Structure formats: structure tokens, C-alpha cells
Amino acid sequence: MLMVRNRVYKTDAVVLKQMPLGETNRIITFYTREYGKIAAVARGVRRPGSKFGGSLEILNHVEAAFGRGRSLDSVNECVVINSYKYLRQNLTAIAQGIYIAELVDIFGEDRSANIRLFEILSETLSNLDRYENSEFWVLWFEFRLLHFSGFLPEFIDCVECRSPLDRSDHTFNPVAGGILCPLCADSDVNDQSWVVSVTGLTVLRYFQRSLELTLGQADADISVVDLLDVKTFLRIYMRYIAERDFKSTGFLDLIKFKNN
Ligand SMILES: [Zn+2]
Structure with a gap:
């Protein structure tokens, strides 16, 4: 037909x-x-x-x-x-x-x-x-862009053994697609893993819990200092996705430009 x-x-x-x-x-x-x-x-x-x-x-x-x-x-x-x-x-x-x-x-x-x-x-x-709070809105956009494109990692439980994570710094493994508990982190041999601070994780979990909500200016009133670790996390992770899935040099240039 x-x-x-x-x-x-x-x-x-x-x-x-x-x-x-x-x-x-x-x-x-x-x-x-x-x-x-x-x-x-x-x-x-x-x-x-x-x-x-x-x-x-x-x-x-x-x-x-x-x-x-x-x-x-x-x-x-x-x-x-x-x-x-x-x-x-x-x-x-x-x-x-x-x-x-x-x-x-x-x-x-x-x-x-x-x-x-x-x-x-x-x-x-x-x-x-x-x-107001423009830095927050860009990060909140990047987080949801990853979610709605199917690239959002896991921040609430350990991505390997599913045990709940306590409030501290934790290792992020981009290949596994999430945060590791201390036990799993000990046996993690991935050289692309990095540590995300408790401050960064608190905001990332707040983002993850808010995915179905519409945030307003009152929700966005988070200090730029507290957002720094989230920004670093999102830029490193997006660069990883860029290299793995998009092979887009334009994207890498864009991220490098934003890091300067
Ligand atoms: Zn674990």
C-alpha cells in the first residue's frame, strides 16, 4: 500500500x-x-x-x-x-x-x-x-536530556548489587551505568570510574526523585557552589556518552568549550 x-x-x-x-x-x-x-x-x-x-x-x-x-x-x-x-x-x-x-x-x-x-x-x-538561577536550569535540563534519551544512570541504589547507599562520597562506574557501594567499588577494576562527592550525589538524587515534577524558581534556589560537583559529574558523563555513542567531535568541542 x-x-x-x-x-x-x-x-x-x-x-x-x-x-x-x-x-x-x-x-x-x-x-x-x-x-x-x-x-x-x-x-x-x-x-x-x-x-x-x-x-x-x-x-x-x-x-x-x-x-x-x-x-x-x-x-x-x-x-x-x-x-x-x-x-x-x-x-x-x-x-x-x-x-x-x-x-x-x-x-x-x-x-x-x-x-x-x-x-x-x-x-x-x-x-x-x-x-534567575540559570546555572541550575541548564543542569536540570542536561539531567532530563539524559533521562528522556535513555542514558540516565542509577544514583539511589548500588547499580551492581542493588544495596542502598549511605550518605557519603561514592564511586561512579559509567560502564555499569551507576553508583557502586563500597564493597562493589573495592572489586571495581574499571579505569573510567571516578568518585562523586556526597554534595553532588545529594543534588543528583534530588533531580532523580523530581523527574515527574515541574520545578519552579523556589526549587532552583541552590547555591552555585553546591551545584559545582553536579556540573562536573554531568560534563564528564556526557563526554563519556559522546565518545561511546555519538562519536561527535562537535559535541566534544561543545563540552570542552563549556569547561573553560
Ligand atoms: Zn554493591
């Missing part, structure tokens, strides 16, 4: 990146609510007075209509839902917004919807738009 597909389709989307094409066009990469990651041509967007105006700026939350093409789809219409104007007035927030857009570009699959990924992307941009 022939697959019948609509010639045009419409969806909520966030603009992840853009690339010039020819004299007047751009290829725009979107993360959409209903179709996952989509690249489409915006024709004439670089002409003065283009019908798109500023609607295709990176990080805009838009409603866009697409037309199917033989090789690439095209953007027919684009209406801005939120341009995050306060975020755009703050260089740190812009850099953080672009960082999460680049992560979604790497973790998001082409034409495969992941509604939770779309939701945490637009929710995080809204939180960054309010300035």
Missing part, C-alpha cells in the same frame, strides 16, 4: 540553528513537538523585507508550516510564539540557550518525535528568560 502523506504540515518548533544556502536562502534546523528534528529551506529569508522577518532567529519558539519537498522540505510560514526577549539581553543566558539548542541538535533524532525533549527545551528557554 502506498503511504499517503500530507503535502503540508504545521507544528510547534524551536529554531536550533541555521546555515546559508545559495544567495538568499537558509537551511533552518528545528526541533518540533510532533516530528522531532527537521531541517527545511527558508526561501528568500536573506532578502530585505522577507516575509519571515526575524521569526527564524535561533532559539525562537515558533509555529511553523512546512511543505514537503523531494529532497528538503521548505518553510512556508512561521509565526513567533515566544522570542525570549529577556534572555536575548544577557550574554550568559544567550550562551546557555545556544548550548542547550546544540545538545538537542545532537541528542534529538531526525523525524522521530520526543515530546518530553521538546517540552524540556521550551521550558528551559522560558526559565532562562527570567534570569
